Amino acid sequence: MKRLVNNLYSFFKIIIIIIPFILLAFLINKDLVRSGTISFVYDFSQDSPVITNLFPANRMSDVNKVKDFDIYWQSINNEPVYFETRLPQTFDKAEVEVMYQNNDLPLIQIGLNNMGSNEWNYDFKPLENKLLDNLDWFKLESSDKALYQRKKQYLSIDQFLEEKDTLTNFAAYNYDIDRKFTIPNYLASDDYKVMDKTLRGTHSFYTYIKDEALDFVFTIQDINRAEGLDELKIKLYNDQGILIYEKKVDDDGLISKYDPASASRNINFYFEGLAEGAYKIVLDCADEIFFREIKTKQKYLTFIDRLYLVDNPSYSDGFIDLEYKPTAIYSTIPRLGFYTSHKEGKQLIGINNEVIEIDETHKNYYLTPSSMPVYMFIPKNDIKVFGQGLMSLSDDMYFNPEIYNLRNITDFSNIDYLITDYIKPTLVNGWQTGKVSFDLNNASVINRKLRFAISAPELNSLNEEIPVLQIKVTLTKEPLSLSEFWDKTFSYIKKKLK
Amino acid sequence: MRKRLLNNLGQLILNIFKILFPVSVITFIIYFIIENFKVGIISNYFDMHYLLLIALVSGFFLLMFNHKKNSYLPYKKLLSIILTLLIIFISFQYLQNIEKMRYFISLLIGLATYIIINLYPSKYD
Numbered sequence: 001m002k003r004l005v006n007n008l009y010s011f012f013k014i015i016i017i018i019i020p021f022i023l024l025a026f027l028i029n030k031d032l033v034r035s036g037t038i039s040f041v042y043d044f045s046q047d048s049p050v051i052t053n054l055f056p057a058n059r060m061s062d063v064n065k066v067k068d069f070d071i072y073w074q075s076i077n078n079e080p081v082y083f084e085t086r087l088p089q090t091f092d093k094a095e096v097e098v099m100y101q102n103n104d105l106p107l108i109q110i111g112l113n114n115m116g117s118n119e120w121n122y123d124f125k126p127l128e129n130k131l132l133d134n135l136d137w138f139k140l141e142s143s144d145k146a147l148y149q150r151k152k153q154y155l156s157i158d159q160f161l162e163e164k165d166t167l168t169n170f171a172a173y174n175y176d177i178d179r180k181f182t183i184p185n186y187l188a189s190d191d192y193k194v195m196d197k198t199l200r201g202t203h204s205f206y207t208y209i210k211d212e213a214l215d216f217v218f219t220i221q222d223i224n225r226a227e228g229l230d231e232l233k234i235k236l237y238n239d240q241g242i243l244i245y246e247k248k249v250d251d252d253g254l255i256s257k258y259d260p261a262s263a264s265r266n267i268n269f270y271f272e273g274l275a276e277g278a279y280k281i282v283l284d285c286a287d288e289i290f291f292r293e294i295k296t297k298q299k300y301l302t303f304i305d306r307l308y309l310v311d312n313p314s315y316s317d318g319f320i321d322l323e324y325k326p327t328a329i330y331s332t333i334p335r336l337g338f339y340t341s342h343k344e345g346k347q348l349i350g351i352n353n354e355v356i357e358i359d360e361t362h363k364n365y366y367l368t369p370s371s372m373p374v375y376m377f378i379p380k381n382d383i384k385v386f387g388q389g390l391m392s393l394s395d396d397m398y399f400n401p402e403i404y405n406l407r408n409i410t411d412f413s414n415i416d417y418l419i420t421d422y423i424k425p426t427l428v429n430g431w432q433t434g435k436v437s438f439d440l441n442n443a444s445v446i447n448r449k450l451r452f453a454i455s456a457p458e459l460n461s462l463n464e465e466i467p468v469l470q471i472k473v474t475l476t477k478e479p480l481s482l483s484e485f486w487d488k489t490f491s492y493i494k495k496k497l498k
Numbered sequence: 499m500r501k502r503l504l505n506n507l508g509q510l511i512l513n514i515f516k517i518l519f520p521v522s523v524i525t526f527i528i529y530f531i532i533e534n535f536k537v538g539i540i541s542n543y544f545d546m547h548y549l550l551l552i553a554l555v556s557g558f559f560l561l562m563f564n565h566k567k568n569s570y571l572p573y574k575k576l577l578s579i580i581l582t583l584l585i586i587f588i589s590f591q592y593l594q595n596i597e598k599m600r601y602f603i604s605l606l607i608g609l610a611t612y613i614i615i616n617l618y619p620s621k622y623d
Contacts, residue, residue: 001502001503001506002506005507005509005510008510009510009514012510012514012517013514013517016517016518016521017517017521020521020525020528023544024528024529024532027540027544030542030543031538031539031542031543049538049542049545050538050542086537086538086542088538088539088542447537448537448538496535
């Protein structure tokens, strides 16, 4: 009996001493991710060591539990919200899968924080885009991409991709296509065009250059309604998004909020020797700066995402020479937003054959036009028109250089094919499941963590919420062989001992 | 016969706890050091509080039931100090929601633990 007990004791002693070593080897092996793929899941039942809770907490509801079931969920009440995930190794791709519910929001997107000069540098991709889901075209879908065809021409996505270099009538949404946008048969203009609509604050626009100089003259005034300096930076980006020139315009010298509006100044923005292609100009300033006139020789000028029209009596205290004429806008923005800060901006706005009434200040109004392109009629100005897309002050100045890099669906009059890596979410037991993939080449990794954002641009205005059931992050890289593992281990130890 | 079987079983369990206690404490310290070299290598996949729990349970068992004077284990005071520190560490971790108050409350819990352990009469005190 005593010998049996002694043997048992020896057995347990060996097991207890060996287990920590085995466990350590298992944990290191798991951390190395030798298979190349690892997944982390956060289901709100308890805090996860690998995926943080959604934050900030004041934009989230409490965690709720489904009665009598071991199912937990939490709602997003305001956007955006963020979460971080641990990165045990260096990975090439991250796939984020979210189980959620969505009633009426047209767009929900996931963003990955990338490296850049700004702290907020998110690359957003659609988790759900109802506008695209409603596109009534033939659809071919695989696990990671989809092809929409106006008429059924291709039997497979690969067939289309083989022939795409010969095509000019296709667009790419959220799909990496290495193709430079050019306008065939473009001829530069010798005459100046003058846009005398007064615009307020920061604006961005595209223009096109071929065998000509970039030639703009901006007439600006500072309304001086706020304290401090009001500087203007004019930035020029090429079609790769690279900043190639920046011009700084100093303040008018009047910095008190009791100072009158400044006299108008002409700012020349002239650049020679540019290669053919689309260019983006950003007028980076506060709402104190008003653009009274834009004069250019360029044929095309298309505004990006925002137009703030201010030819309205609400600004008569600053400017006495505003022309209170209605404004017509040509737009291909699929979901339009409107906002006014003054009662003088309350009005009825015509959008093709639809009308939207702006009857409250400091409130966002939204409309999805039933057809595109859109001709807007804005009788009183004093309105901010916004959305994800492009618009111009006349249709002959409009062009779309984003066609191979769309940020949202747009006017597809000249397009017969749309390639995208957006896959419509699937519905299971009342919960949508959507997936978004990211390349991690340019990801910002801080303290060995990736940061993601969940955004729904209209969530705050519509007082909606997004219940979330589960977040799953799958990280992938090249598998690690045993020899590579030893090389990595030795180089890691060497690095730590240095 | 039955009494001898129970005695032997009891002695076996106690001997297992005698190994379990130092192994769990040393493993926790080593894992803690490794975790400091690379955050997440342990904690991503394994909750180290389980090791602390094993150390606590085995430590208390030894205190309550190990009355052999010539035991090679640390003296009762040293053992009680180790257990007190573990309790303070665990309560500090789990009381994160109450922020600054947790410093005070975890110390209070540790002190109460130490007093209770040392009030428990030992045959050889």
